[in-house]
């Protein structure tokens with residue numbers, strides 16, 4: 001029904017995804033064919049899956065728009081999240097809460113079978129990239145020879161105090177992904193904070209398992225967009241600005257941090273390439289911190305990072321590069 | 335140790351003085367030509383070497399210069415300048431047409447569905463709707479509905495004052511049509527500036543009476559835009575007309591509504607064809623560096639050009655007529671603007 005060649009599939013989400021929009025602009029500028037499917041579309045577009053006896057699950061829709069998963073030659077796994085419409089104000093211990101959890105697990109199962117139906121070749125990021133946890137990534141980073149901050153996960157005050165004494169300063173951040181906390185009229189998000197003696201005093205003897213790291217005496221942060229062997233690095237000078245000293249995301253709008261292009265030393269590039277190979281990840285946003293002694297400290301890699309915040313200030317045109325990469329992959333004969 | 339400007343702080347030389355364009359914080363800093371020389375010709379020298387080069391006659395001034403640069407967070411001292419490359423100054427856009435103007439008056443009979451469809455074909459990202467006569471809310475909604483399904487990112491609206499256009503009604507518009515990025519109401523009996531709740535979109539009433547396109551083309555420091563897009567586009571292209579298309583109140587397709595030359599009528603001539611004509615595109619490449627006087631002006635990459643109202647109608651390269659700045663004396667003509675820090 002849809003005669004398509006070299007189709008590029010973009011897996012994303014419906015709202016607030018300007019990076020996807022910009023990449024699409026470039027893909028159309030170059031005249032390539034694409035289809036965008038958002039997580040939301042699986043649960044709101046009249047999806048029909050036919051599982052018949054021929055060993056195939058056919059994803060289609062009851063309206064004409066359809067999912068054209070058959071001619072796909074390259075895939076960008078940009079984002080894939082629990083559709084916000086599944087979220088209701090639910091109370092713990094309520095049947096609604098259990099219903100919500102059920103909907104989420106159904107969505108995840110549906111997503112998994114949907115991904116399985118798409119050709120395995122030429123994915124830029126893939127669903128399993130999302131499942132790496134911080135601890136695993138940190139251990140892999142240290143294995144390839146990158147310097148990492150000393151890290152402890154604990155749940156007692158005693159251990160935390162001992163860790164604090166060992167280091168000139170410590171910070172805390174989430175073990176998994178950061179998340180949003182929505183109240184009636186405000187949204188909160190967790191971010192990296194410094195943990196002081198006073199903070200420790202105010203804790204109970206036992207607390208929920210939490211991650212702590214030695215605080216790095218920071219010269220500047222580096223945010224690096226890695227695209228299949230190419231590095232696009234940006235230095236963020238946040239030191240000297242108390243508001244952003246610990247976490248760059250606590251943004252100072254009046255006097256934004258200086259963000260400038262950066263030449264990553266070849267040796268660091270080699271280590272990062274080795275890490276990305278180990279993680280089997282072909283694209284991601286990498287966070288490093290350069291300390292006052294000049295060492296590069298690895299913090300984390302995010303497969304679905306906001307690379308527009310690197311692209312724009314450095315004039316890197318990363319959205320165009322991603323589009324060209326996807327088009328090139330789509331035209332590759334394998 | 336050498337001094338390095340942050341890559342987003344770019345020095346530009348003028349005839350009489352220079353400027354550092356802070357492209358991140360949208361601010362130009364005027365500097366003397368002597369400092370421009372230090373920051374460019376002597377960029378690879380240490381402080382003692384710079385002082386020695388000037389034979390220690392201006393040591394104090396040089397210290398003051400660097401104090402000024404550090405105070406304003408324009409750069410830093412480093413032993414590793416090779417780690418911080420300059421920004422590449424190329425300009426690129428995935429839109430064949432980045433911005434469009436559609437003018438309207440009481441005689442206009444635009445087919446907005448056609449306009450929206452044609453603009454979408456050329457990937458237009460921003461549109462300015464300018465009405466010199468009153469529009470009812472219904473008319474406004476119907477126009478915005480035409481643009482609902484295209485790839486436009488922003489819609490700027492300029493309307494003539496009328497009683498029905500109350501704040502609440504306009505707020506409703508920016509909430510329903512989230513691509514509306516500003517609403518200005520001209521010829522208003524009062525002047526008032528609001529931000530729409532939640533979205534923070536400006537909704538502004540101004541006294542100025544505007545009856546046609548001739549209000550445009552002003553040059554003044556308040557309109558300077560020191561950002562990377564503007565700066566890089568200005569270096570290579572005409573920062574007003576590059577990838578712009580306009581439809582005037584009578585439906586003529588033009589570079590700018592204030593131009594005489596029409597390339598056809600909206601509704602019958604396709605925009606895709608118009609933008610291929612070399613006569614249409616010839617304006618795009620007239621960068622500030624090729625314009626009389628502007629080429630010697632320190633503001634040339636942050637100042638929006640105007641090719642419609644110029645000091646010499648028969649010369650494509652003459653200076654914008656509404657500019658009151660003289661870069662050779664570094665003065666704004668009396669009664670215009672002072673722009674000193």
Ligand code: SF4
Pocket residue numbers: 553622627628629631632633634637638653654657658659661
């Ligand atoms: S001389 Fe040209 S660049 Fe300078 S302010 Fe006037 S119009 Fe702008």
